[in-house]
Amino acid sequence: MNFKAYINDCRLREMEALLAGSTYAGESMTGLAIRAGFGCYHSYRRAKKRNITNF
Numbered sequence: 933m934n935f936k937a938y939i940n941d942c943r944l945r946e947m948e949a950l951l952a953g954s955t956y957a958g959e960s961m962t963g964l965a966i967r968a969g970f971g972c973y974h975s976y977r978r979a980k981k982r983n984i985t986n987f
Contacts, residue, residue, distance in 0.1 A: 940979040943969040947976060
């Protein structure tokens with residue numbers, strides 16, 4: 933795993949934690965993606981797709 937993949941994995945884990953929690957329940961997916969460290973929602977979707985295809 934290279935550094936970029938590691939960082940995206942950490943961000944994806946943070947996104948999962950944000951989605952599971954109730955603190956940011958009313959926030960948009962774009963807002964949650966930015967809180968998790970992604971630049972935008974599209975970056976999150978792309979990283980999630982790449983992460984799923986790696987397994």
